[in-house]
Amino acid sequence: MAAQPKKIIIDTDPGIDDAMAIFVALRSPEVEVIGLTTIYGNVYTTLATRNALHLLEVAGRTDIPVAEGSHVSITNNAKLRIAGFVHGTDGLGNQNFPPPKGKPIEQSAADFLIEQAKLHPGKVTVVALGPLTNIALAIQGDPAFSKNIGQIVLLGGAFLVNGNVNPASEANIFGDPDAADIVFTSGADVVAVGINVTHQVVFTDADREKLSRSDGKFAQYLCKILDVYFSYHHDAYNIKGVYLHDPATMLAAVDPSLMTYTEGVVRVQTSGITKGLTILYNKQKRFGEVTEWTDKPTVKVAVTADAPALVELVMERLMDS
Numbered sequence: 001m002a003a004q005p006k007k008i009i010i011d012t013d014p015g016i017d018d019a020m021a022i023f024v025a026l027r028s029p030e031v032e033v034i035g036l037t038t039i040y041g042n043v044y045t046t047l048a049t050r051n052a053l054h055l056l057e058v059a060g061r062t063d064i065p066v067a068e069g070s071h072v073s074i075t076n077n078a079k080l081r082i083a084g085f086v087h088g089t090d091g092l093g094n095q096n097f098p099p100p101k102g103k104p105i106e107q108s109a110a111d112f113l114i115e116q117a118k119l120h121p122g123k124v125t126v127v128a129l130g131p132l133t134n135i136a137l138a139i140q141g142d143p144a145f146s147k148n149i150g151q152i153v154l155l156g157g158a159f160l161v162n163g164n165v166n167p168a169s170e171a172n173i174f175g176d177p178d179a180a181d182i183v184f185t186s187g188a189d190v191v192a193v194g195i196n197v198t199h200q201v202v203f204t205d206a207d208r209e210k211l212s213r214s215d216g217k218f219a220q221y222l223c224k225i226l227d228v229y230f231s232y233h234h235d236a237y238n239i240k241g242v243y244l245h246d247p248a249t250m251l252a253a254v255d256p257s258l259m260t261y262t263e264g265v266v267r268v269q270t271s272g273i274t275k276g277l278t279i280l281y282n283k284q285k286r287f288g289e290v291t292e293w294t295d296k297p298t299v300k301v302a303v304t305a306d307a308p309a310l311v312e313l314v315m316e317r318l319m320d321s
């Protein structure tokens with residue numbers, strides 16, 4: 001008997017690479033997308049919701065509910081940092097698409113997450129592609145959430161490499177470090193995919209050229225919005241390609257064997273010049289003193305990725321009509 005597709009909820013701040021990841025998920029028979037929840041990050045939350053609804057309309061999947069997430073970080077103590085310079089001010093390559101016809105559901109993102117985890121205990125995977133506020137609110141809102149949720153596969157962190165906001169911090173963790181620390185220490189089954197891994201997964205100019213030769217609707221749509229993302233990578237990193245952060249993370253949820261992982265306790269620096277820094281305790285040393293990592297639950301952290309296979313899979317799923 002064929003395995004049931006894995007139920008996933010995508011927590012997203014679309015975002016050009018979010019759009020790619022959402023389309024990859026919709027084209028992956030291994031998973032069933034049961035909802036999108038929205039968050040600030042690449043754009044403000046209101047625009048993230050609008051873009052999520054728009055992307056589902058492009059995909060012809062308006063049956064999938066969208067629940068709007070938090071407009072502020074969990075402690076509401078800092079001005080939000082929005083990465084319009086990476087994705088365009090509309091989040092989707094400055095295309096100014098018409099507004100979507102659909103509306104988000106009444107429920108908040110956190111309530112939707114809590115409800116779905118309760119309805120399908122151990123069976124729902126959250127793929128978190130933005131700052132972790134909604135997931136932390138779900139953890140705080142229901143003491144059973146960490147147990148009920150099957151897995152949280154998140155894009156976040158820069159483990160032993162420089163960040164992309166500053167040398168210390170990766171954008172999703174920097175967006176809400178307090179929320180990230182709550183998620184990492186919640187006891188839920190967490191898999192963190194950091195930019196130490198996603199920076200190995202590069203979608204080149206040649207890949208884009210190949211994608212543009214497909215007349216599939218996702219390929220055509222993405223080729224329209226990718227320009228801004230390519231220009232940003234060229235200016236910031238001097239590369240002729242883009243990092244597939246969100247699609248790679250999505251595929252780690254679809255097929256975990258595409259990456260390798262280590263396990264340990266992760267804590268997040270929540271203030272100061274290293275705000276957003278993610279520190280993994282690899283358990284190699286038994287510290288004599290009690291530390292902030294002592295007795296905290298472990299998480300899995302991706303250490304390597306099969307980059308050629310990931311790029312190939314992204315291409316294959318997006319070229320399909």
Ligand SMILES: O=c1[nH]c(=O)c2ncn([C@@H]3O[C@H](CO)[C@@H](O)[C@H]3O)c2[nH]1
Nearest residue numbers: 015017083086129164170171172245
């Ligand atoms: O603030 C940002 N700076 C970047 O260089 C950058 N590159 C990608 N991104 C987005 O943030 C996540 C990776 O850190 C991904 O979801 C990208 O959309 C970035 N955000």
